[in-house]
Amino acid sequence: MEPGYLRATFHSCLPVPPMNSPETETTKSTSIEELKSMASQVRRDIVRMVHGAQSGHPGGSLGCTDFLTALYFHVLRHDPANFTMDGIGEDLFFLSNGHISPVFYSVLARNGYFPIEELKTFRRINSRLQGHPTTHEGLPGVRMASGSLGQGLSVGVGAALAKKLNGDPTLVFTLHGDGELQEGQIWEAAIAAAGKKVDNLISTVDWNGRQIDGDVDDVMPLGDLHAKWAAFGWDVMEMQGNDMAQVLDGLGKAIGRTGKGKPVMILMRTEMGSGVDFMVGSHEWHGIAPNDAQLAQALKQLPETIGDY
Amino acid sequence: MTSYPVLDKKDTRSGFGAGLLEVGRNDDRVVALCADLTGSLKMDAFAKEFPDRFFQVGIAEANMMGMAAGMTVGGLIPFTGTFANFSTGRVYDQIRQSIAYAGKNVKICASHAGLTLGEDGATHQILEDIGLMKMLPGMTVIVPCDFNQTKQATIAIADHDGPVYLRFGRPKWPVFIPEGMPFEIGKAQVLSNGMDVSIYACGHLVWKALQAAELLEKQGIHAEVVNVHTIKPLDTAAVLASARKTGCVVTCEEHQRNGGLGDSIAQLLARELPMPMEFVAVNDSFGESRTPHQLLAKYGLDTPDVVAAALKVLKRK
Numbered sequence: 001m002e003p004g005y006l007r008a009t010f011h012s013c014l015p016v017p018p019m020n021s022p023e024t025e026t027t028k029s030t031s032i033e034e035l036k037s038m039a040s041q042v043r044r045d046i047v048r049m050v051h052g053a054q055s056g057h058p059g060g061s062l063g064c065t066d067f068l069t070a071l072y073f074h075v076l077r078h079d080p081a082n083f084t085m086d087g088i089g090e091d092l093f094f095l096s097n098g099h100i101s102p103v104f105y106s107v108l109a110r111n112g113y114f115p116i117e118e119l120k121t122f123r124r125i126n127s128r129l130q131g132h133p134t135t136h137e138g139l140p141g142v143r144m145a146s147g148s149l150g151q152g153l154s155v156g157v158g159a160a161l162a163k164k165l166n167g168d169p170t171l172v173f174t175l176h177g178d179g180e181l182q183e184g185q186i187w188e189a190a191i192a193a194a195g196k197k198v199d200n201l202i203s204t205v206d207w208n209g210r211q212i213d214g215d216v217d218d219v220m221p222l223g224d225l226h227a228k229w230a231a232f233g234w235d236v237m238e239m240q241g242n243d244m245a246q247v248l249d250g251l252g253k254a255i256g257r258t259g260k261g262k263p264v265m266i267l268m269r270t271e272m273g274s275g276v277d278f279m280v281g282s283h284e285w286h287g288i289a290p291n292d293a294q295l296a297q298a299l300k301q302l303p304e305t306i307g308d309y
Numbered sequence: 310m311t312s313y314p315v316l317d318k319k320d321t322r323s324g325f326g327a328g329l330l331e332v333g334r335n336d337d338r339v340v341a342l343c344a345d346l347t348g349s350l351k352m353d354a355f356a357k358e359f360p361d362r363f364f365q366v367g368i369a370e371a372n373m374m375g376m377a378a379g380m381t382v383g384g385l386i387p388f389t390g391t392f393a394n395f396s397t398g399r400v401y402d403q404i405r406q407s408i409a410y411a412g413k414n415v416k417i418c419a420s421h422a423g424l425t426l427g428e429d430g431a432t433h434q435i436l437e438d439i440g441l442m443k444m445l446p447g448m449t450v451i452v453p454c455d456f457n458q459t460k461q462a463t464i465a466i467a468d469h470d471g472p473v474y475l476r477f478g479r480p481k482w483p484v485f486i487p488e489g490m491p492f493e494i495g496k497a498q499v500l501s502n503g504m505d506v507s508i509y510a511c512g513h514l515v516w517k518a519l520q521a522a523e524l525l526e527k528q529g530i531h532a533e534v535v536n537v538h539t540i541k542p543l544d545t546a547a548v549l550a551s552a553r554k555t556g557c558v559v560t561c562e563e564h565q566r567n568g569g570l571g572d573s574i575a576q577l578l579a580r581e582l583p584m585p586m587e588f589v590a591v592n593d594s595f596g597e598s599r600t601p602h603q604l605l606a607k608y609g610l611d612t613p614d615v616v617a618a619a620l621k622v623l624k625r626k
Binding site: 086158196 | 340361362364366367369371372373374375376377378379380381382383384385387402403405406407410411412
């Protein structure tokens with residue numbers, strides 16, 4: 001079994017390649033315009049959820065919207081209607097920077113993992129949509145708890161090794177914040193991924209240069225990230241993360257680089273708060289909620305394309 | 310009282326190694342991860358027989374815990390192996406979030422626990438691990454008492470769905486549990502019946518408790534010795550039944566008094582059946598370099614300490 005059919009079709013991108021079994025074929029055929037349209041709706045969901053809860057993390061969520069929309073609506077071979085924890089025969093995604101849960105919940109709901117109406121329960125009592133994602137409440141689509149940073153790469157390495165042991169040719173994707181790379185466990189996992197030749201793993205770093213206390217370069221500089229990951233034995237590429245066409249192209253290229261003995265790292269340039277002008281590029285919107293006026297101002301910039309929850 | 314002849318002297322970690330090999334043969338979902346202590350954990354036989362299912366992860370315990378959690382997603386049953394200190398305190402947040410809160414089926418197997426690690430000293434002699442692990446919701450905590458029981462426990466946890474902390478040790482220790490004695494997670498074992506005082510013990514100190522009971526017997530005191538190998542979930546029915554019969558209790562463990570077996574039993578008795586109680590445990594102190602037996606004597610965890618605690622608690626009855 002060889003996931004090469006994905007590689008072969010990715011540069012043209014559209015329509016989406018078929019999944020390898022009829023049971024798991026749920027991904028719709030999508031065009032770039034449709035994905036952009038979905039991304040606008042996901043951004044609306046994010047600001048509305050965070051406004052509704054008056055807490056949460058809009059900045060990183062908005063910055064990763066194009067990536068997660070492309071991943072979940074176009075790239076992943078997955079079966080939202082029949083979620084299983086083991087995900088055998090499906091591509092897996094682990095969100096390591098769990099604080100960007102709003103964008104994760106939105107793309108999961110809009111893929112059909114759970115009803116979109118449930119988005120309104122975000123961070124409320126008795127909700128499956130906890131502040132940070134968890135398996136604990138049984139929310140379909142979530143396979144790991146995250147929030148305490150730095151743990152998801154190890155999880156991805158383990159899940160990818162399990163796929164190899166199971167003879168499962170599908171892929172594992174992980175997403176991390178750039179500030180998260182200050183955690184030591186990330187580099188333990190980086191060594192292990194290269195050392196064990198985990199070449200069915202595509203990890204992406206949301207390289208927005210911002211963290212809670214300010215610019216990453218001021219808080220604790222990461223140095224030459226490209227050289228660092230390469231030195232750790234990864235196949236490293238860079239990608240513009242807030243342009244749908246470039247995201248699709250980048251993910252396609254990354255998939256084409258799997259199966260060659262090295263884990264694949266995408267350093268994804270994004271802007272925190274992307275899509276909402278007064279949030280763009282500022283760490284101030286890492287973890288605060290908009291008020292009513294700010295919500296209205298944000299929503300004016302984000303067309304309601306699919307329909308609000 | 311029931312007498313337990315010493316069948317052999319073997320380390321409990323070797324019981325783990327033997328059990329791991331057996332579950333590896335029984336179930337191909339079982340995988341093992343080790344952080345550069347394969348020989349110390351006695352995982353060599355598994356590694357040799359199942360090279361594809363053995364993952365040497367190097368000196369990176371946090372990553373090992375995360376990898377194990379990730380492997381469960383694919384339906385595997387990972388057993389992690391390193392010293393108890395590096396299995397718990399060093400990686401507490403990884404266990405808390407990625408294993409316990411996430412409800413992952415990881416078996417955290419921890420050797421060289423407690424003072425009996427010996428000469429390496431306090432940096433490695435963790436005495437807080439039972440407490441750390443039992444506080445995590447959903448975590449099962451097992452401390453078997455000899456080679457045979459450690460092997461049995463290792464086999465039993467493979468069939469248990471959910472995270473487990475299995476604690477064992479370094480030194481050669483009397484083997485006294487007959488191979489045919491049933492082992493069930495969460496079911497304490499009354500090793501010897503008595504009416505005067507209940508002695509609850511786990512791990513290496515079960516043997517000390519049995520020895521103490523023999524000495525007490527010579528003084529006409531009939532102690533009931535209960536092996537509470539599962540600290541969590543605690544076998545409350547068995548603990549209460551013995552305590553109700555004897556009216557006073559002693560707990561014995563190679564752990565801090567805070568957070569260990571005695572703490573769990575004290576909470577139970579305070580709620581259900583308050584009575585005099587004494588604790589044979591380390592009293593808010595770090596260990597030091599010495600032989601296991603010198604350390605048990607110095608820190609008050611030896612047979613005479615169990616006898617003294619029983620005599621003291623009997624006076625308070």
